[in-house]
Each structure stands twice: as C-alpha cells, then as structure tokens.
Amino acid sequence: MPEPTEIERIKIHQQKIRQVFAEVGKIVVGQEYMLNRLLIGLFTNGHILLEGVPGLAKTLTVNTLAKVLHLDFQRIQFTPDLLPADLVGTMIYNQKLGNFEVKKGPIFTNLVLADEVNRSPAKVQSALLEAMQEKQVTIGDTTYYLDKPFLVLATQNPVEQEGTYPLPEAQVDRFMMKVFVSYLDKTSELEVMRRMSNMSFNSEVNIVLDKADIFAIRDEINRVSISETLEKYIIELVFATRMPLDYGLREEAAYIQFGVSPRASINLNLAAKATAYFNERDYVLPEDIKEVAHDVLNHRLILNYEAEADGITSSQIVDVILKKVAIGR
Structure with a gap:
C-alpha cells in the first residue's frame, strides 16, 4: 500500500483523537471539557492546573488517559511533610559497592498527577517548578533530563484551605491553563452511580495513540x-x-x-x-x-x-x- 499523504495522516490522527474521547468515556462520564483541556496541554507541551472539589474524577480521568495513550503515569499526593527528594529522587549509599547511587523519584514519568499541589511547602513546589520549566531535575551534582512527553497535571481543592501553601504567582503562571472542574449534571451523575454500583463493570480501555503519534500531532498543530x-x-x-x-x-x-x-x-x-x-x-x-x-x-x-x-x-x-x-x- 502507498504511504498516506500528509492530509491523510492528519485525518487519521484527528479520527484517533475522537477515539481517545470515546475510550476515556467508557470509564469517565461527563468530563469531556476537562479531557479536552488535558489533550490541548499534552499536544502543545503545556501543563494544566485542575481546580475542583473531591470526587469529580480528576485522578481517574488522568489515569485512564495515560492508559489510552500508552504513557507512564505517576500520582503524587502532596502533603505538608513531603520533601523535594520524595519528588525528584536522591542519592543512596550502596554498602555492597561502597558508593552512592541515584534513586530516581516519581517525577521521572510521562504524566504526573500532582494531587493537591498547594499542600506542599515552598521547597517541594520549587523542585516541581524546575521540572515543569526546564524539563530536567538536579540530583546531587548531576542534571537528569525527563522523559518525553512530560506533562504535569496538578490539582487544587478549593474547599479546605487549612494547612495549605498557596502557589506563588510565578509558579501558577507556568501552567498553560487553569481548568475549573464542576459538578456533573443529573443525567451524567445517574450514569456514574449505575456504573460504579455495578461490581462487574469492565474498566478496560484500548490503546489509541502512542508517543510517535503524540509528537506527530504536535507537529501538525504547529503547522495550523x-x-x-x-x-x-x-x-x-x-x-x-x-x-x-x-x-x-x-x-x-x-x-x-x-x-x-x-x-x-x-x-x-x-x-x-x-x-x-x-x-x-x-x-x-x-x-x-x-x-x-x-x-x-x-x-x-x-x-x-x-x-x-x-x-x-x-x-x-x-x-x-x-x-x-x-x-x-
């Protein structure tokens, strides 16, 4: 078969994006707006800040999206006692070899869900900021580049403000978009209740895009x-x-x-x-x-x-x- 033309490749990718919405929709109900913004961030290399009360499927959406795109995913629960080393990694001493080795942290992945990011102190937020902006982290005296694609999806809870460390304006500015995630409508919530109450509910999804597709779509968007x-x-x-x-x-x-x-x-x-x-x-x-x-x-x-x-x-x-x-x- 002849190689598809550029226009045909674009049509194929656009069709696959519609399939991504359909696959994620098998698990997540009524959050198409949030999914749209997450995909915009992924395809334009921009980080996304999600704000919404608990229980609105923010974590589930990101996790399901990672499966559909065949990307590595890590969820990090930000807490007041979190240290930068818990995020980026640290040097550990190997007694057998008598030297120090690098143990990389959960930031070394494709999709990072920084859950309740405003609950961590300034040092941790600063470490996350370097990763977001420079696409690299420093452990000891060595700089390590992060995997590509790399996307930070951070969440904030607008309700509980006790024990929080408000994000500095400079860090908030690093996020391409801040998306307010709202409650579902009655029809969607009814569907969620039915699905989650069904013990035999199938939560399997198919892989639609891979890393090569993501980079190709980025190039195609750049030519719009x-x-x-x-x-x-x-x-x-x-x-x-x-x-x-x-x-x-x-x-x-x-x-x-x-x-x-x-x-x-x-x-x-x-x-x-x-x-x-x-x-x-x-x-x-x-x-x-x-x-x-x-x-x-x-x-x-x-x-x-x-x-x-x-x-x-x-x-x-x-x-x-x-x-x-x-x-x-």
Missing part, C-alpha cells in the same frame, strides 16, 4: 495557520488586562492589580491552534481564541482587594474584555 489579524487580536486581549483604561474598561481597571504575563499570549496562540485542529481545521477562527481565553487568562490576571470585597472574579473581567475588544482594532 493563524492570520496576522488574529495574532494582533490575541495581543490586544493581553494588553487590555495591562492597560484597561486604553480599552474603555474603566470599571474593570479599578479591580486589576496586575495584567497577564507574556506567557498568556504564547499559550493563547497555541491553545487556539489546538482547538482548530480538534475541530478538523488547518486555520484558526476567532471562536477558537474565545473558547480557550478564560482557561488561559483567568489564573494570570491578578485582582486587588477591592475586587475580592465586591465579589468580582477574574472570569468576569475576561468576559468583559472579550466583549469590548474588537478584532482588527
């Missing part, structure tokens, strides 16, 4: 085109958070302490390309940018105490920005 008009639109959205008065956002300006960082424009571009690719297009539409804007911008927009006192959220500010900032401004 975005017009100069839409590139400038992304820049205008970003600058509206920094200089809101220039965009007629007088009320919102009173609540913004700091606008979003340059990572916002980079990640908004990448996420929009991935969204277009998932929708089987090789070009970006304004709707692709708007669809991912909240998840990319929310956690980077720092509001002041007046906003907290008046009950104003960053999501509300982003809503106004999307309405006020025109394309081709």
